[in-house]
Amino acid sequence: MKTKIMKNVLLASTIPLLSLGSINGFAATELSLWYHGAGNPVEAKIIDQIVGDFNASQSNWKVALQSFPQESYNDSVIAAALAGNLPDILDVDGPVMPNWAWAGYLQPLNINSAAIEDFLPGTKGYWDGQLYSLGLWDAAVAMITRKSTLVEANIRIPTLAQPWTLTEFNAALATLKQTGKYDYPFDPGLAWKGEWFPYAFSPFLQSFGGDIIDRESYQTAEGVLNGDEAIAFGEWWQMLFQKGYSPGNSQDSADRETGLVEGKYAIQWNGNWTALNMLKAFGDDVLFLPAPDFGHGPKIGAASWQFGVSASTSYPQGAADFIQFATQDRYMTAFSDAIGLIPPTKTAAAASEHYRQGAPMATFFELSAQQAVLRPVTPGYVVAAKVFEKALADIADGADVVDTLDNAADEINQDIRRNLGYGH
Amino acid sequence: MSHSSVDHHRLRLVVRYTLLSLIALMFIFPLVFMLVSSLKPDHQLLADTASLRAFLPVGDISLSNYDKAFERAPIFLFMFNSLLVTAVTVVLSLLLCSMAGFSFVYLNWRGKQLAFSIILATLIVPFETIAIPMLLMVSKLPWLGLEGLTWGWLNTYRVQIVPFIADGLTIFLFTQYFKDLPRELIEAARVEGSSWWQVYWRIVMPLSGPVIATAAILKFLVMYNQYLWPIMVTQQEQYRPVLVGLQYFFQLNTAWGEVMAYLTLITMPVLAFYLVLQRAFIASIASTGVKG
Known part of the structure; x- marks a missing residue:
């Protein structure tokens, strides 16, 4: 009898202990994270480290990472949204974010705005007045060339405070063409299709005074994509190819990658992600120069990949906690050091190998801080971007500038109407 | 001379x-x-x-x-996935579509012509137009497996196999080929008391080597080159096929040598499969006038 009582006592005391154990065992709720970097071992290493550190830092959440190849990432997310299978946390390309927020794939990100006050503007994804996404880096483009190239041709080296004007830039191209040393004096990069076109070339249009969409109403492209300033831009753009200053749509992608290093091009419009290679090739001779000022100030594109919280998650706070954890200086510096991306904060930049004061790529941080313009913050951007790309490709091929821009503006307006104004 | x-x-x-x-x-x-x-x-x-x-x-x-290339992506996993999905689909497709073709040629049943016309009509429907309805459907289908009844087929091998087992082209190929087989053989077998299954399995299929090879090669190519459907239905790396894996190699600065190495590796099974069935494939082209 005594033994039986003892057994019952032991059993009774064991049950709560087991329950406690099981509570501890299941306490960490799994959060799924989708990331676009499959196939990039350097990025994978840092993301794995962030996920591992976060999981070890607390016991409430356990993030499980699933990486996708970038080329098919957006299609996978859209398919998952249709099938009701979105993860808890996902990354999103900055200009696409408003579309995903408007389509109901994302929900606002609950992070205190004071905590991200000093982040570069391009790393914060706002839509409809609310923060939806936050990036661990930004990207910037610059005119990349060699100091010796400009000095030999007696061309002024522009600065952030005094970039090239339209006249100066055109004269520089003419001078470099006359030297006969280069296949083309300027490589804007038409071999790269898709998002490169609006990201890299719409800032030229904006510097002329035009834009892809009217940013006051986001309801029309009329007057901004086909106004006088836009036509001036279109004519200048076409001139680049007609005068043989730039390789056109048939540019070989191999030339795009190696043309500057091999001396086929004198100046290349390219991003900070190639800067490490350029430094390796040219050393101290390399120059990262600001965009020319075509009349309305020098402009470059902004916003790269950012993290957001899916609309379907049951754990928005856990997802936001992870994003806040990931946006620590040490991780942003790690991405910068490993891949050459621009850290979003001054403190992260100061700690980085390539962007600290006096470092060779510090120019990009300032370019991003001073000249960056977000691509139109509207769900309709994903369509407008493709229309813009086609228009620029056609103009480069010799299409009539006015007609092409008119048609592009009409096409964008039709899409906006079809989508009832995209919620603006 | x-x-x-x-x-x-x-x-x-x-x-x-x-x-x-x-x-x-x-x-x-x-x-x-x-x-x-x-x-x-x-x-x-x-x-x-x-x-x-x-x-x-x-x-x-x-x-x-x-x-x-091996460091960048789990190549053997992608090749295993593609070969598994392709092999199972090809085998099931040959069985199912040849049975359908047999039925259209030798059996009499009401609505046969209409059914065949509808199957032929599916040849002109591009996959892209039915991809989304199919996605919505497979994401809600039930499955009774070891873990009991579950809902949704996403992130499985079956979601890459089942929708592609039967297709209009393969049924058409078998139907056309069976029409040219000597009727006397089938009639003699029936007179001797063979069941329809015996006629199909013991007489018709052994005589259908060329069309089996053709259908197998065409199906193999379609399945091995699957891209759009897998990116829609497989969000987990463990189920991804080779063409989705190819995207791992297209980064901002593409390493073209690695791309070529990967392509060489994933082309090997296709070439091997074609070389094995080459003679029968050419014989079938000669007899049916169908080009791959």
């Missing part, structure tokens, strides 16, 4: 073989380029593209692109 006619005949042969060799070279050049490029470092690969060196294993030759 006079000397002049012999000379004329020889000349015609020389011209014919020269032309055929040139055409063969045109088809083989891309494969040679792929293989040779997979052995070169990127800077040399890009520099060689402007000359005939692109087709020659010269310069700095090594297997390092293969090493790096």
Whole structure:
């Protein structure tokens, strides 16, 4: 009898202990994270480290990472949204974010705005007045060339405070063409299709005074994509190819990658992600120069990949906690050091190998801080971007500038109407 | 035969073989380029593209692109996935579609012509138009497995196999081929007391080597080259096939040598499969007039 009582006592005391154990065992709720970097071992290493550190830092959440190849990432997310299978946390390309927020794939990100006050503007994804996404880096483009190239041709080296004007830039191209040393004096990069076109070339249009969409109403492209300033831009753009200053749509992608290093091009419009290679090739001779000022100030594109919280998650706070954890200086510096991306904060930049004061790529941080313009913050951007790309490709091929821009503006307006104004 | 006619005949042969060799070279050049490029470092690969060196294993030759490719992506996993999905689909497709073809040719049932017309009509429907309805459907389908009843087929092998087992083209191929088989054989077997299953399995299928080879190769190519459907239905790496895996290699600065190494590796099974079934495939083309 005594033994039986003892057994019952032991059993009774064991049950709560087991329950406690099981509570501890299941306490960490799994959060799924989708990331676009499959196939990039350097990025994978840092993301794995962030996920591992976060999981070890607390016991409430356990993030499980699933990486996708970038080329098919957006299609996978859209398919998952249709099938009701979105993860808890996902990354999103900055200009696409408003579309995903408007389509109901994302929900606002609950992070205190004071905590991200000093982040570069391009790393914060706002839509409809609310923060939806936050990036661990930004990207910037610059005119990349060699100091010796400009000095030999007696061309002024522009600065952030005094970039090239339209006249100066055109004269520089003419001078470099006359030297006969280069296949083309300027490589804007038409071999790269898709998002490169609006990201890299719409800032030229904006510097002329035009834009892809009217940013006051986001309801029309009329007057901004086909106004006088836009036509001036279109004519200048076409001139680049007609005068043989730039390789056109048939540019070989191999030339795009190696043309500057091999001396086929004198100046290349390219991003900070190639800067490490350029430094390796040219050393101290390399120059990262600001965009020319075509009349309305020098402009470059902004916003790269950012993290957001899916609309379907049951754990928005856990997802936001992870994003806040990931946006620590040490991780942003790690991405910068490993891949050459621009850290979003001054403190992260100061700690980085390539962007600290006096470092060779510090120019990009300032370019991003001073000249960056977000691509139109509207769900309709994903369509407008493709229309813009086609228009620029056609103009480069010799299409009539006015007609092409008119048609592009009409096409964008039709899409906006079809989508009832995209919620603006 | 006079000397002049012999000379004329020889000349015609020389011209014919020269032309055929040139055409063969045109088809083989891309494969040679792929293989040779997979052995070169990127800077040399890009520099060689402007000359005939692109087709020659010269310069700095090594297997390092293969090493790096294996580091970048789980290649064997992707190849296993593709081969598994492809093999199962091909086998099930051959069985199911040949049975359908048999039924259309030898059995009499009401609505046969209408059913065949509808199946033929599916040939003109592009997959892209039905992809989303199919996605919505498979994401809600039930499955009774080891873990009990579950809902939704996403992130499985079956979601990549089942929707592609039956297709209009394969049924059409079998139907056309079966129509040309001698009726007397089937009638004799029936008179001898064979069941329809015995006729199908013991008489018709053994006589259908060429069409089986053709259907198998065409289906193999379609399945092995699947891209859109897998990116829609497989969000987990463990189920991804080779063409989705190819995207792992397209980064901002694409390593072309690794791309070529990966392509070389994933092309091997296709070439091997084709070479094994080559004779039957050509025989089938000759008999049915169907081109791959």
